Amino acid sequence: MANHLTNAEHFPLNESYRFPLYGIVTSICLGLVILVITELTYSYFTRHIFKENVTLKLALRFLFTTLGIITLIYIPVFYVAAIINGDNFNLYALSIGLLITLAICAILITIAYALEIYSLYKNQLEQGTLLIQNGNRKKVVPIKDVLYGYSANKVVYLVEENNTITATDFTLQTLEEKLEGFSFFRASRNVLLQHRAVKEIKAIENGKLSVRIQPNFLEQEQLKIVVSRYKKKEFMLWFENRIPVLSTIEV
Template sequence: MILLIVALVGNHLTNAKHFPLHESYRFPLYGILTSMFLGTVILVITELTYSYFLRYIFKENITLRLALRFLFTSLGIITLLYIPIFYVFGKIEDADFDLYALSIGLLITLAICAILITAVYALEIYTLYKNQLEQGTLLIKNGNRKKVLRIKEISYGYTVHKIVYLVEENGTINPTDFTLKILESTLEAYGFFRASRNVLLHPRAVKEMKAIENGKLSVVLQPVFLEQEQLKIVVSRYKKKGFMLWFENGDSMLPTIEG
């Protein structure tokens, strides 16, 4: 129904003779049928492309880059099919090939498709993204041992003597073979922040904080380990603003990550 309405309105506005109030008005039946056919092809292409991405690309991870890749892949395929379809319908109508008409028609089609694809699939992709956040896991290795951690149960990670440890909410410490930089790129989407050169943490790891000398910030982490009463880190004045902005927005992340 939406496709029919778009075809009716679009074809009545593309040519003065097709406008209902024009003295030589002619119902644009051919244009409407062409638009309906092209629209159906575009719908099928987009749905097949989305099914492929859902099965092979979005299965492990969803990022903005991959979402844009889906959009531009769909538009690329539409472009490849639009050109021969335009040529075939031009032959049927016995019209001369017009590069200008092809270019303008293609640009308008791609613009409309980009808007419609975004409107139709954005919410679904975002829902998949949220589900992946809630169900996310991390496989860690320590020598020959392997362990799967649920990301929503990790409080923070830290480096000692070039070994990165991940601390769970229950206080369990897990040595890993990751670098903190790799963990940062992996866990950033889950609300983690690189608070210092040696520490990566989630808002749930922050017990309390206070400003100290030279514009720095003292942060008490939880849970503690090794029978320490408190575990503190210092956030530099250069990172303080970013840290506070991250932490203030952390409350909106917590329900998503902790389910």
């Protein structure tokens, strides 16, 4: 409608004005098709993709998958509409129309589904669990209760808020993959932290950071967690974004 009114001859007060019924009907039909595509795509992601994990990367994957499907539908619809309307195929008009459509769709999809995806993420944080097998015994640990995981003598342990320490059959890499999206950070080669475990951060030589955690069940030689200067910026960004007020930081 806005594009239609940009031409003076199409302005309602102009004598040659014609109500753009065809354009409006086409836009409504295309809008309904886009709505159905978006809802079906979201339903698929909810059942198969977001069921296991919800991350920003997966949310963007949902958005771009939806826009890709819309693009595949838009091109033949534009071509058929041009034939029905008796117009010649215009690549420029197709490109501009497609870009405007995708831009509008991206904004509306983000507005419509951002809260729903965030709710799935919050629900995941509250209900996510780890199944730990130790010999013939299995234990379910709520991820929200885990403060950190660490590796010692080729065994990976989990430390919970209630000071429980549990040996697992995971590697630290496997544990990191399972905890993706749950605000954990690989602070060093053998420690995976949740921000609530950080008690103190101290700047040390060569641009590194020394991190103290709580509760501390690490072996004596592993009491000192050192974040390399290469991961320092990433670590502080992760830490500051998760905690409104920082714990004690000494420089």
